[in-house]
Amino acid sequence: MGHHSCCNQQKVKRGLWSPEEDEKLIRYITTHGYGCWSEVPEKAGLQRCGKSCRLRWINYLRPDIRRGRFTPEEEKLIISLHGAVGNRWAHIASHLPGRTDNEIKNYWNSWIKKKIRKPSSITTPSSTLLLPNNNIITPNNNNTTNNSSDPQQPQFNFTTNQLENIINHHHPPPPQDNFITTKLPSQIQDSIFTPPISTGPMFMFDTNNNHQLFQENTISSWPMMVQTTTFTMGLDSTNNNYLPPLIDNNMVAQHADTDIQCSNINDHVVEGQITLDDHQLNQWVQETNDEQCPNGFLFWDQSDHHQGQTIGGEELQESLPSNTTSNMGALLSYPSPL
DNA sequence: AAGTATTGCAACCGCGCAGTC
DNA sequence: GGACTGCGCGGTTGCAATACT
Numbered sequence: 022m023g024h025h026s027c028c029n030q031q032k033v034k035r036g037l038w039s040p041e042e043d044e045k046l047i048r049y050i051t052t053h054g055y056g057c058w059s060e061v062p063e064k065a066g067l068q069r070c071g072k073s074c075r076l077r078w079i080n081y082l083r084p085d086i087r088r089g090r091f092t093p094e095e096e097k098l099i100i101s102l103h104g105a106v107g108n109r110w111a112h113i114a115s116h117l118p119g120r121t122d123n124e125i126k127n128y129w130n131s132w133i134k135k136k137i138r139k140p141s142s143i144t145t146p147s148s149t150l151l152l153p154n155n156n157i158i159t160p161n162n163n164n165t166t167n168n169s170s171d172p173q174q175p176q177f178n179f180t181t182n183q184l185e186n187i188i189n190h191h192h193p194p195p196p197q198d199n200f201i202t203t204k205l206p207s208q209i210q211d212s213i214f215t216p217p218i219s220t221g222p223m224f225m226f227d228t229n230n231n232h233q234l235f236q237e238n239t240i241s242s243w244p245m246m247v248q249t250t251t252f253t254m255g256l257d258s259t260n261n262n263y264l265p266p267l268i269d270n271n272m273v274a275q276h277a278d279t280d281i282q283c284s285n286i287n288d289h290v291v292e293g294q295i296t297l298d299d300h301q302l303n304q305w306v307q308e309t310n311d312e313q314c315p316n317g318f319l320f321w322d323q324s325d326h327h328q329g330q331t332i333g334g335e336e337l338q339e340s341l342p343s344n345t346t347s348n349m350g351a352l353l354s355y356p357s358p359l
Numbered sequence: 360a361a362g363t364a365t366t367g368c369a370a371c372c373g374c375g376c377a378g379t380c
Numbered sequence: 381g382g383a384c385t386g387c388g389c390g391g392t393t394g395c396a397a398t399a400c401t
Contacts, residue, residue: 035370035371036369036370036371036394036395037369037370037395037396038370057387058386058387059385059386059387071386071387072371072372072386072387072388073370073371075387075388076369076370076371077369077370079388080368080369080370081369081370108390108391109389109390110389111388111389111390122388122389122390123368123369123370123390124368124369126390126391127367127368127369128367128368130391130392131366131367131368
């Protein structure tokens with residue numbers, strides 16, 4: 022018991038809820054509802070703050086809550102949604118009936134930990150780890166950084182409708198934002214927005230907010246499409262941080278059949294193109310299978326902070342032109358965590 | 360069997376937003 | 381417009397259960 026900052030109540034219990042407290046809360050809410058949470062504790066005879074009551078009800082006591090392990094379908098959905106909307110747990114939870122944001126958040130965080138904990142099979146220079154959401158962890162400062170984006174921000178420029186279409190396996194609406202331009206052949210647009218998700222997990226990945234990749238679990242079952250993209254990245258002169266890359270209208274997509282190229286680097290603008298041919302892709306898949314690249318993606322980054330760094334996919338590093346001097350994005354797909 | 364490390368998850372904290380006065 | 385209040389959200393913590401040595 023003690024003072025509680027949120028409600029100024031002196032006699033507020035904290036910590037785990039007892040069965041008696043649960044019973045009181047359930048009885049009160051099922052008969053009166055919960056119009057005003059701040060009134061609930063007093064009316065229900067609980068020495069808790071309203072916030073605590075709300076949390077207990079929403080995350081544990083409400084009758085429509087669903088418990089137990091996440092199903093593979095739910096897991097896939099979480100991964101896909103997280104790729105699309107980032108750490109917006111409440112939003113993700115809204116797509117999973119009966120699941121709470123807290124539960125999903127816990128699931129995700131423990132899953133991330135598992136991925137990080139994988140042993141030193143990553144070819145990390147100077148102990149840098151890549152998180153599945155493309156963040157980089159440097160143990161020294163424990164900061165997570167991203168080349169371009171706030172991890173809270175969506176990693177894709179999908180509209181809500183587009184996202185839901187993908188999730189629901191429906192045909193998506195026509196592209197309507199600046200992500201896909203009319204320069205894309207319609208066939209390619211279709212392949213972008215109609216990922217083959219009928220079997221196996223679908224993963225969407227992105228590194229610089231304007232890369233994306235859809236991949237079915239079985240790589241051979243779908244002609245691998247890797248987006249070739251031209252992107253630009255600016256530099257914020259006031260604090261020397263990279264700004265989120267700008268969407269370039271010249272974005273194109275094609276089946277992977279060429280090498281990696283990057284070019285046209287001047288001052289603080291980087292333009293790069295990324296594609297993979299089948300051999301490279303298979304190489305990567307092999308590495309992933311061998312757990313040489315346990316995080317399941319290739320990353321190369323030649324920014325000032327991670328000079329010449331490659332995580333996974335050494336062959337791909339060799340493919341990079343040696344005179345590349347600035348940040349180059351990363352992409353790629355993701356092995357099934359299931 | 361005992362001690363230690365890890366995991367899973369319930370609960371708390373603080374912040375931001377919206378509504379109200 | 382500013383202060384206040386309540387709510388919702390995401391980040392984080394704490395601890396019991398479980399796994400490991």
